[in-house]
Amino acid sequence: MLKKKAQDPVESGVRVPDTSNTGRNDAQTGEVHVESFRTRARHQIQFTAVAFILLFAIMSISFCRYAVVNKRELFGNGYNKRFQLLEKRNRRGSVISGDGETLAYSDDNNDRYYPFGEDFCHTVGFYINGGGGIEKFFEYEMLSSDISFKSRIKYDEEFSLYPGNDVYLTLNTKLQQYACEALRGGDYRGAVVITEPSTGKILAMVSMPGFEPEEVEATWEYLRTDESRAPLVNRATQGIYPPGSTFKIVDCIELLQEDPDALDTFSYNCEDGTYTFNDESIHRFDYQHHGEQDLAAAFANSCNSAFAELVTQKLDENRFRSTLKKLMFDKSLPYGMPYSESHSQLLEEGEISTHNLMQVAIGQGTTGVSPLHMNMITMAVANDGVLMRPYMVDSVRTAEDQVLKNYSPRQAATLFDGSVAKNLRSLMWGVTHIDSENGIYGTASEFNYSQNYIAFGKTGTAEFGDGEDSHGWFTGFTVDAEDGREGKPELCITVLVENSGAGSDKAVPIARQILDRWYEEY
Numbered sequence: 023m024l025k026k027k028a029q030d031p032v033e034s035g036v037r038v039p040d041t042s043n044t045g046r047n048d049a050q051t052g053e054v055h056v057e058s059f060r061t062r063a064r065h066q067i068q069f070t071a072v073a074f075i076l077l078f079a080i081m082s083i084s085f086c087r088y089a090v091v092n093k094r095e096l097f098g099n100g101y102n103k104r105f106q107l108l109e110k111r112n113r114r115g116s117v118i119s120g121d122g123e124t125l126a127y128s129d130d131n132n133d134r135y136y137p138f139g140e141d142f143c144h145t146v147g148f149y150i151n152g153g154g155g156i157e158k159f160f161e162y163e164m165l166s167s168d169i170s171f172k173s174r175i176k177y178d179e180e181f182s183l184y185p186g187n188d189v190y191l192t193l194n195t196k197l198q199q200y201a202c203e204a205l206r207g208g209d210y211r212g213a214v215v216i217t218e219p220s221t222g223k224i225l226a227m228v229s230m231p232g233f234e235p236e237e238v239e240a241t242w243e244y245l246r247t248d249e250s251r252a253p254l255v256n257r258a259t260q261g262i263y264p265p266g267s268t269f270k271i272v273d274c275i276e277l278l279q280e281d282p283d284a285l286d287t288f289s290y291n292c293e294d295g296t297y298t299f300n301d302e303s304i305h306r307f308d309y310q311h312h313g314e315q316d317l318a319a320a321f322a323n324s325c326n327s328a329f330a331e332l333v334t335q336k337l338d339e340n341r342f343r344s345t346l347k348k349l350m351f352d353k354s355l356p357y358g359m360p361y362s363e364s365h366s367q368l369l370e371e372g373e374i375s376t377h378n379l380m381q382v383a384i385g386q387g388t389t390g391v392s393p394l395h396m397n398m399i400t401m402a403v404a405n406d407g408v409l410m411r412p413y414m415v416d417s418v419r420t421a422e423d424q425v426l427k428n429y430s431p432r433q434a435a436t437l438f439d440g441s442v443a444k445n446l447r448s449l450m451w452g453v454t455h456i457d458s459e460n461g462i463y464g465t466a467s468e469f470n471y472s473q474n475y476i477a478f479g480k481t482g483t484a485e486f487g488d489g490e491d492s493h494g495w496f497t498g499f500t501v502d503a504e505d506g507r508e509g510k511p512e513l514c515i516t517v518l519v520e521n522s523g524a525g526s527d528k529a530v531p532i533a534r535q536i537l538d539r540w541y542e543e544y
Contacts, residue, residue: 117146274445
């Protein structure tokens with residue numbers, strides 16, 4: 023019997039594993055696993071390191087940002103050793119007005135003096151008990167001294183304190199005093215804001231009642247707890263009041279944007295002083311009827327019925343909301359000192375009722391505005407729709423008069439088109455004049471007899487509480503009489519008088535008293 027020949031594995035197609043290098047392959051596999059573990063560990067370490075570095079960077083940036091944003095608060099903190107050191111080494115710098123008068127200064131004992139007393143109490147402020155005004159918000163600058171090294175040697179030899187840096191303001195002492203005297207003369211509570219519309223410089227800012235800044239420490243408890251007078255509140259920036267008929271400026275801004283020809287096309291027949299729509303009625307406080315009116319007459323007469331119809335039936339509600347936001351209602355203002363935000367009832371959530379919409383039209387209801395904000399809107403009218411950022415600090419300088427910081431005029435925003443501003447200017451002229459041929463008897467026609475300047479403006483009577491009391495408003499601007507109606511606006515003035523009745527009763531005479539004195543003397 024023949025034996026079968028063994029078949030070659032290769033020939034048979036059967037794969038026979040090669041076991042000759044098995045030990046070496048196992049070693050290589052182990053090395054691969056170790057290297058893979060090392061790679062993963064290295065990646066994890068790198069990831070952790072990067073994450074830690076990023077976290078540290080974020081924390082550092084956040085800390086630096088907080089320190090920059092809140093540097094004044096951090097500096098003024100009683101636990102800040104640097105603050106205490108500067109107080110011992112430097113004499114607090116002075117506050118100087120725009121016309122070169124010293125408003126606050128310290129002696130060699132760092133005792134603080136305020137030559138103008140109550141007149142600048144809210145603007146210049148005070149520095150004890152937490153401070154206020156310029157004294158608080160520029161404390162770091164005034165307690166720092168940037169005099170030359172040579173001067174430091176001189177003061178060291180005399181064992182004297184280094185003089186701190188001085189803060190120069192835009193405020194004019196004469197205008198400020200005129201405003202103080204006008205309010206104080208009638209023992210009024212209220213505010214006056216006067217600005218230069220082409221630059222945004224604040225020339226005067228007064229709030230009454232005030233206080234004596236040199237006596238703050240002695241009278242602190244009284245000042246802090248006197249809720250009825252609230253003398254520590256700067257009513258010009260922090261007081262929020264219903265704007266009354268000054269809000270009709272805002273109504274007209276929206277109307278003139280929707281209908282540029284409204285000066286010619288608008289008409290309203292005020293038959294009995296009352297307007298009724300959707301079973302809701304509104305009327306002028308004295309029920310006066312004006313008859314047939316165009317826009318100029320309705321604005322000059324401050325006809326509530328005409329503007330109630332305008333807002334409830336003619337204006338686009340959504341566009342009006344957008345305009346209010348652009349005019350900075352329920353938004354922050356371009357102003358670097360403390361202030362309260364204004365509010366419009368139209369911007370509240372939900373559908374607005376006819377009654378409330380009528381209240382919006384005449385600046386009543388829950389709509390509220392500060393005198394500063396109303397002045398800013400008026401500035402834009404005077405400046406072709408462009409709002410310049412209102413500012414009070416002109417510069418910070420060393421005791422050797424070297425400029426460290428300079429605050430120059432800066433445009434904040436274009437609030438509306440120049441053509442709208444031009445038409446508004448025409449409307450505001452009618453408020454301050456008498457034009458019997460066209461049926462215009464402005465509510466501020468007392469200005470009709472001003473000799474040295476031409477006034478443009480709007481009055482407001484703002485009811486509050488149960489409607490028995492009213493705040494009086496006037497806001498407007500002036501041009502030099504020699505330049506005529508088309509002249510460049512020079513001053514923008516806003517006056518608010520609490521519990522004073524109609525705007526024409528107290529606010530207009532106060533505004534005229536201030537402006538008359540200024541134009542007679544300057």
